[in-house]
Amino acid sequence: MSNAEFKKGSAEMLVLSVLEVRDRHGYDICKRIEQLSAGELAFNVATFYPLLYKLEERGLIQGRWLEKAGERRRRFYKITAQGRRALLQHRLAFDRFVAAVAQVLGGENA
Amino acid sequence: MPDWKLYIVKYLENTKMSAGRDAELVEELSEHLELRYQDALASGTDPETAERTTANELEGEELRQQVRRIEERSTPQPSPPILKAGVRSTLRSLSYDLRYALRGLRLAPAFTATALLSLALGIGANTAIFQIFEALRLRPIPVRSPQELMEIHMIEMSGARGSFYASRPVLTDPQWQTLRRQTLGVDGLFAWYRDQFNVAGSGEAHLVEGIEVSGSYFSSLGVQPVLGRLIATSDDTPGCGNPVAVLSHRYWKSAFGGAANIVGRRITLEKHAFQVIGVAASGFSGLEVGRGFDVAVPLCAEPMLMGEYNRLNSGRDWWLTVMGRLKPGTTTEQLNSQLLSLSPGLFSSTVPPNYPPDAVPAYRSSKLAAYPAASGVSILRRDYSGPLTFLLCMAVLVMLIACANLANLLLVRAAVREREFSIRLALGASRVRLIRQLLAEGALLAAGGAALGMCLAPLLSQYLVSFLRTRSLAVFLDVRPDYRVLLFTIALATLTCLLFALMPAIRGSQADPGSALKSSGRGLVGTRHRFRTRKLLAATQMALSTVLVIAALLFTKSLVNLFRVNLGFDQSGILLANLDASSAKLPKQQRLAFRRALIERLKAEPGIENATETVIRPLSGGGWDDAVWVESKGRSDEKDCWFNRVGPEFFATMRIPLVSGRTFLASDTVNSPPVAIVNQAFVRMHLGSEEPIGKIVNVATTPTSPQQRYSIVGVVRDAKYRSLKEENLPQMFLATSQDEDPSQFTRILIRSRLGAAESIRETNRVLSEAAPQAVIVYSNLPEEVKESLVRERLMAMLSVLFGILATVLATIGLYGVLSYMLTRRINEIGIRIALGAGRRSVLRLILNEATGLVALGVTVGIALALLLGRLVSALLFGMTPHDPMAIFVGCAVLAAIAMAAATVPAIRATRLDPIAALRQE
Known part of the structure; x- marks a missing residue:
């Protein structure tokens, strides 16, 4: 995996993992990632939505408009079965990557 | 608050997008920015900084590129293999429109359900009643060239004395015998009489519907046998020799299980054996619409069937219906002048012996004339024409109320979407595209409603026919779905749907998209002209419902009057036995x-x-x-x-x-x-x-x-x-x-x-x-009396049904208008409450509005009811159509229900939280 691919892949992974627990709308996804990373990871509209739409195009997530009583309608995204498989692959790759990095770092210091 | 939609619109300015996609994109992205902005404000950032940092999120080309990419991919590819590019893309976008419309309707289940139900009930009721109306009045009988059929009878019956066996003008046997020997402008002159025959040997009688026909009956009508042969001139000879019978297809199936060996078998009619010679074609049920027949026998069998009451050769028994086919090239006028010139001779030669002397001159000067008989003859037609016409009018009124309801619902929906469409127009969506999408929604509603209505109609009309059927009057109406009325009601529904679904596009095209975007609908008071159409529709519904509720009460009261009539005798427990010894x-x-x-x-x-x-x-x-x-x-x-x-x-x-x-x-x-x-x-x-x-x-x-x-x-x-x-x-x-x-x-x-x-x-x-x-037929007097009121019971039942339907529809309509008004005036009411207005005055504000509508509707309704009353006076018993009690009670009930419906949004208004109301856009 090239570096650029990895960067893109990690953003995808973040979105998918946030959606793994429950369906969320766009801003909610951003907000959750920001919260969990204590503000370290943040997206802006112009970069976040293209990512979201690409995920949808590839069938990893699915968006639909939902109306709740007393609220305006919002587009909620849910993770698809394909999305869950992709997330698993991402996680495995990421774990390998982290382990590799940790090994390198630990090996030099030992 | 900054208008984030404008930001998005500006950002995507030069990106061409398809209609459905653009609005959704704008909605989703502006929502995101708005939430981001709100969060910034909540965390203590000042509004200016918050707006700036939020707007910065839109920097970069990535989103624009992505949108372009999506758009390019969804644009149809050139060089189609089968269909031309234009057709293909039209089909594509059509299916897209339909799917979009379906989604829109699914998102508003209450609206969709109400609209479909209104349409289904309106279309169903209209179609059902029209089916019966059509079967009775309009449809030609299923014989060869029915338009050529003419019935010949006396112009007036003032010279007729004796026993009458039909409540329409009919002829005696000597008149028929003289007439058939004349040379006339008609071919295949024939006569017939409808009666009931007993097929049981002795004891309790078993009656079937029968017709006595002259030899030329079947051949003149062009009816074919499905088995054996039909009655011919050779079967209708004096004395009848070996009497024959023809079965109707329905009777052959029901009484003989469609037995293939029926021809040649013997059946008993009035204790005489008749040989079955054939079965008539399945569609043919005789010339009396609504009655049908089981067995046909030649006229010459009359002495066997009636014994000493034989009507052959009797100049005092009026019973025969005489018909024939107009000869090609002969006009009705020519035939009538022939009949007029032969009348004096015919009547002079048939004066019965011992005829009452005072009636002889009128008898001699009687005149025959020919009348078109393409749709047969019918007692049901005479008895039910008035009621059915009236019921049809009521059904049309219900349909109009349903359409008004639909219009109102669609108008409310339209107003909510006006802004959406302004934005889409501003984004460059073509007006045609928007209109097509709205048409798709209207068409879906109309199609759904029509489909449900079509399912409902046969159930309703079958039920009505079974309601008309009594022991003494076997009603066999061939009720079929009628494409004319179906088309009519569907056209009406479609027109309503389309017209009112298109309202936002019409409104949108009148408004400047820019200014529509700027005004966020946050006006303090909803503009008056926006309400006018809706109020008018609600008042119209009220008015029409008033008419129907009053009609329902009139017919119910009329029925009650009939049941309360002092008969002068005690009918309970009375049994009648007709004994033939x-x-x-x-x-x-x-x-x-x-x-x-x-x-x-x-x-x-x-x-x-x-x-x-x-x-x-x-x-x-x-x-x-x-x-x-x-x-x-x-x-x-x-x-x-x-x-x-x-x-x-x-x-x-x-x-x-x-x-x-x-x-x-x-x-x-x-x-x-x-x-x-x-x-x-x-x-x-x-x-x-x-x-x-x-x-x-x-x-x-x-x-x-x-x-x-x-x-x-x-x-x-x-x-x-x-x-x-x-x-x-x-x-x-x-x-x-x-x-x-x-x-x-x-x-x-x-x-x-x-x-x-x-x-x-x-x-x-x-x-x-x-x-x-002996052969005995039993009947129960109270039951017969009840059955004699079948027409009145039908009218009362259906008018009550229509009255309830109309009230429900009108109430929904009123509720919808008031609820909508409330949402549009939420800021105003919020301010009023914030400024100290009491709950009571808020309640009054909404209820005043409702009272105005109800009062207007009911007043117009009373005026209409008084005006239309004349038309139903013949159908009422023991009261005038201007019965003050019915009018008063009708209006009171309707007004009470309507005001109850109005109270729901009014109470909701009093419970408004002023702060939330003011915040709401």
């Missing part, structure tokens, strides 16, 4: 004694309270009338009087009280002077305050009897004779025991203490023992 072939002088013995046997039974004979069946609609005058007053006093011939126990059995004098006695015999009992109406008409007992009454000569004298021996209380609706008629009762020409038929009236079924069983046991060969 003709097969016993009793000589005339033994018949009275035989009948008397039957009555005595019945009276001896413990469960039977009383029994008597009567010639006239009470409240049957028919009767026996002759001209009478009181001898002391002279013939100038001659008036029509209604007769019955009854046994001595008649008045006790019917519980008709004797006012003065006596009832019939055993001493009143053929050899004693003829006596009569009259009712109070007779005394009032002929004698005023004079003492009736002992007065002599003369009965004018009739075709069957010479002039007669009777002496009045008693007066009884008035009672209904032909129908519930009549005024009390002058009546004269003669004694059975003085009948000089007693028949072998007798009608026995039994008052029993048993239930209806048990009473029939018991009576049948006694009568079968006493007269083993």
Whole structure:
């Protein structure tokens, strides 16, 4: 995996993992990632939505408009079965990557 | 608050997008920015900084590129293999539009359900009633070239005397025999009569629907057999030789299970054997619409079927319907002038012997004419034309209310979407595209409603036909879905849907997209013109519903009036037995004694309270009338009087009280002077305050009897004779025991203490023992009376149904308008509450609005009801169409329901949280 691919892949992974627990709308996804990373990871509209739409195009997530009583309608995204498989692959790759990095770092210091 | 949609629109300015996608994109992204902005404000950032940092999120090209990429991918590829590019893309976008519309409707389930239900009920009711209307009135009978069929009868029947076997103009056998020998502008002249035949041997009769037809009947009509052959001229010969019968397809299937070997089998009709020669084609059910037939026999079989009451060669029995086909090249006018010129000869040559002298001149000068008969003849048609027309009008009103409802719902929806469409127009979506999308939504609604309505209509019309069917009137209406009415109702629904679904596009095109975007709908008060259409629609619904509710009350009250009519006798527990003892072939002088013995046997039974004979069946609609005058007053006093011939126990059995004098006695015999009992109406008409007992009454000569004298021996209380609706008629009762020409038929009236079924069983046991060969038909008087009101019951039931439907629809409409008004005025009401307005004044604000609408609607409704009242006065009994009680109660009920519906949004308004209300956009 090239570096650029990895960067893109990690953003995808973040979105998918946030959606793994429950369906969320766009801003909610951003907000959750920001919260969990204590503000370290943040997206802006112009970069976040293209990512979201690409995920949808590839069938990893699915968006639909939902109306709740007393609220305006919002587009909620849910993770698809394909999305869950992709997330698993991402996680495995990421774990390998982290382990590799940790090994390198630990090996030099030992 | 900054308008984030504008930011997005600006950002995507040069990106061309398709209609559906752009609005969603703008909505989603602006929502994101707004939430981001709100969060910034909440964390203490000042509004200016918050707006700047939020707007910065839109920096970069990535989003624009992505949008372009999506758009390019969804644009159709060139060079299609099968369809032309244009067609293909149209189909693509059409399916897209439909899917989008479907999604839109799914997102508003309450709206969709209400709209579909309104449409289904409106279309269903209209189609069902029109189906029956069409089957009765409009549809030609299923024979070859029905438009050529002409019916020939007298222009007026004033010269006709004797017995009438149809309530339409018909001819006698001698007239038919003379007519068929003439050369006329018609081909294949034929005659027929519809009757019921008993197929049982003895005991309780089993009646089937029959027709007696002349030999040319089937060949003239062009009806084909499915089995064997049909009746031909060779079967209709004097004496009838070996009598034949043809079965209808329906009867062949139901009574014989469609047996293939039916031809050649023998069936019994009125105790005579008839040979089945064939089965008629399945679509053909005779020429009387709504009645159908089971068995057809040639006219020459009349003496076998009717015995001594044979109507062949009788100039006093009016029974035959005569029809023929107009010859090619002959016009109706030519045929009529032929008939006019042959009339004097025909009527002069057929004057019956002993015809009442006063009627002979009118008989001789009678004239025949031809009338188009493409849709057959029908008693149902005559009886139900008025009610059905009226019911159809009611159904159309319900449909209009449903359409108004739909219009209102769609208008509300439209207003909500006006902004959406402005934005999409601003983004460069083409107007055509928007209109197409709206049309898709309207079309979906109309199609769904029509489909549901089509499912509903047959159920409803089948139910109506079964409602019309009574024991004495077997109704066989071929009710089929009618494409004309279906198209009409669907067109109406579609028009409504499309027109009102298009409203936002029409509004949108009037407004400048820019300014529409700027005004966020946050005006303090909703503009007046926006409400006007909606209010008008709601008021119209109220007005139409008022008309329908008043009509429902009128018909219900009319029915109640009929049930409450004082009959003058006690109908409960009365059983009628029609006994045909003709097969016993009793000589005339033994018949009275035989009948008397039957009555005595019945009276001896413990469960039977009383029994008597009567010639006239009470409240049957028919009767026996002759001209009478009181001898002391002279013939100038001659008036029509209604007769019955009854046994001595008649008045006790019917519980008709004797006012003065006596009832019939055993001493009143053929050899004693003829006596009569009259009712109070007779005394009032002929004698005023004079003492009736002992007065002599003369009965004018009739075709069957010479002039007669009777002496009045008693007066009884008035009672209904032909129908519930009549005024009390002058009546004269003669004694059975003085009948000089007693028949072998007798009608026995039994008052029993048993239930209806048990009473029939018991009576049948006694009568079968006493007269083993007799054929008996039973009927229950209260049931018959109820059945005689079938038309009124139908009207009451359906008008109540329509009234309820209309009220429900109008209430939904009013509720919708008020709820919508509330959402549009939420800021205003919020401010009012914030400024200290009490709950009470908020309640009043909304309720005032509702009261205005209801008052306007109800007032217009009353005016309409008064105006239309004239049309229904003939269908009402014992009241005028301007019955103040019905009008008052109708309006009060409707107003109460409407105000209850208005209270729901009004109470919601009083519970508004002013802060939330002010924040809401």
